[in-house]
Amino acid sequence: MAHANKVYKVRNGKKTKQFTWRVKYRAPEGHDPEWLSESGFPTKKLAEDWGNEQERLIREGTWIDPSKANATFGEFARTFMASRKKRGRTVGTRWDKLENHILPRWDGVPLRKISWFDVDTWQQSLGIEDVSRGHCVSLMSTIMTAAVDAGYLTVNPLFGRRRTKDTSGDAAMPKQPKIKRDGGPRxxxxxxxxxxxxxxxxxxxxxxxxxxxxxxxxxxxxxxxxxxxxxxxxxxxxxxxxxxxxAEEYAEYTERDKDGRKAGYIIRLEPTKNDGSTRDxxxxxxxxxxxxxxxxxxxxxxxxxxxxxxxxxxxxxxxxxxxxxxxxxxxEKRRGVSYRxxxxxxxxxxxxxxxxxxxxxxxxxxxxxxxxxxxxxxxxxxxxxxxxxxxxxxxxxxxxxxxxxxxxxxxxxxxxxxxxxxxxxxxxxxx
The missing domain is CATH 1.10.443 (hpI Integrase; Chain A)
Structure with a gap:
């Protein structure tokens, strides 16, 4: 059970008679340190109530570690990318989306302050194809779900939400196909x-x-x-x-180190993308x-x-x-150049x-x-x-x-x- 004690203020190196209350509460099993504390409460009751609430959240599994509470999207995104072992092409594509579109807007934003309304508004403003906007939002949602699993959030506000698609002006016009022939190639x-x-x-x-x-x-x-x-x-x-x-395929992409820094352009032999792709x-x-x-x-x-x-x-x-x-x-044929x-x-x-x-x-x-x-x-x-x-x-x-x-x-x-x-x-x- 949480318990509180006085913390006296110090002025000019001397303890004064003024004090606030600090509460100590038991951390989740396996956490280091075993006990956590929070200071600055004006009364003992407020301190103990706050500590007891933290212990209740721990028992329910919805508690957020204070060391993670203010983590930004950019910080956790880099942790996420370093921990996921994907095919090189997939990693390169994810980093391209993060670097070119997602992090310029969300790098320094605390995870807990990201809302669906803000993300949906932002994705509509991206000057890229609508399918690429969807891929950016999907990647953000994947990272936010991982943040829930890692104890940085209690819920992913992006999960299961449907994007607003731009249907005004040129966005409503059909896109010109790459091959301008009905029925495609023959x-x-x-x-x-x-x-x-x-x-x-x-x-x-x-x-x-x-x-x-x-x-x-x-x-x-x-x-x-x-x-x-x-x-x-x-x-x-x-x-x-x-x-x-x-049974295998070549992938061509920009290689990245664990922090996302470009480490050169390569073409590399990899396993096929999934079990359905490996076939006769x-x-x-x-x-x-x-x-x-x-x-x-x-x-x-x-x-x-x-x-x-x-x-x-x-x-x-x-x-x-x-x-x-x-x-x-x-x-035409000319000096040093053959006819074609x-x-x-x-x-x-x-x-x-x-x-x-x-x-x-x-x-x-x-x-x-x-x-x-x-x-x-x-x-x-x-x-x-x-x-x-x-x-x-x-x-x-x-x-x-x-x-x-x-x-x-x-x-x-x-x-x-x-x-x-x-x-x-x-x-x-x-x-």
Whole structure:
């Protein structure tokens, strides 16, 4: 039980007759020191009442340690970031949001003084895309929830709240899509782009479009995980097909030290982002044929990399992809500069993410069943059906036949019989 005692004031080094009351109360179990105190009360009753209230809060589990009561958001955010072991890309993204948007406003604000009204008002003022505003608020809420768990707060005022979205003026106008074509990219675009870029780079484009590899997963694909074999019982026989095994990926980001200071720009091999991303993807016959030729020619361990064997940096890849998609003017021959022909645009704005989306669109078009569509895309299927429905060999065979037909039609539509002049990819006639 809390108890109080007098604390006499001192003036010029001498104790006076004036005093206030100091209360001592027992700290939570395991706390150092065992007893805590608070001074400055005018009466003994007020001191003891305050101390007894602290002990009641301790018993209920809602007590806040005085050493944490005035901690600022910035202080705890740095503690939070140092204690969370996430993938490097995730850490870099979080620090970018903190450094560029969150900490300039909330660094020195005590955690206990942060309210939903103030946060909601602030996020509306950010001059960034609405989805990025949501990510900033979500990160703040995650940090505030951790502050509750760490005993800095009793409740997270941001938890479960819905942001106010700006619907006035230009905010209500639909955003211009990156690819200004109804329906997005077509399989024909992937074929034309692959042909233009040549076999070493074009095979990366086709593989992304017809397997749905993420950018980092493609860079991380090892030749030892390429064209492995899936075997499953199927009726009275066996289903056999080649696969790509996705088990790791390259991430490109700015590395930070434990205090958030930039420590250099790196590209690093990491595990896949979640358990759904680690998967085996069935490969259609035409792509198997092209990949076998590529592996025979390619001397590097990583299937899709630069000619020197290093992983592509996004900036360098963009210099290759953008003119191939968007078109380029002719470059006349002059001293020290070779002639370069003009390229007509194939599809301005097309990128690797759009090619991955094309794969998902094609799966929907050919009727790939949900269990297999989610698996191939590396998405975790929501709901209880994830546990009940599994991909079957019949689903896999149907998907492979469908993708093969899509590719053959695309080749016919662009009036091509071969890719890179090296192999005839026409589907053999059924006997």
């Amino acid at each position: 399989p024909e675009d992937a074929v034309l782009l692959a042909e233009r870029l040549g076999p070493a780079i074009g095979i990366h484009v086709l593989t992304t479009a017809f397997t749905g590899l993420r950018w980092g997963e493609g860079l991380g694909l090892h030749r030892d995980n390429t064209l492995l074999t899936r075997r499953q019982p199927w009726g009275a026989g066996e289903f056999v097909c080649p696969i790509l095994r996705v 993807i069935d490969v259609p016959p035409f792509l198997e044929q092209l990949l076998r030729h590529h592996l025979a020619d390619w001397s590097h361990e990583r299937v899709f990399c630069t000619q020197s064997g290093r992983p592509w940096l996004r900036g360098n890849w963009s210099k290759v992809l953008r003119p191939a998609c968007d078109g380029r003017p002719v470059r 022909p003009a390229w007509e645009p194939i599809l301005p704005g097309l990128d690797m993410r759009a090619l991955r989306a094309l794969h998902d669109t094609m799966q929907s078009e050919i009727g790939v069943k949900e269990p297999l569509a989610f698996e191939a895309a590396g998405h975790r299927r929501p709901g209880i059906k994830r546990h009940y429905q599994k991909p079957t060999p019949a689903m896999r065979a149907e998907r492979l036949d469908g993708l093969e037909d899509v590719f053959q039609r695309a080749m016919g539509n662009v009036k091509m019989r071969t890719l890179w002049g090296r192999v005839d990819l026409r589907k053999p006639q059924q006997s």
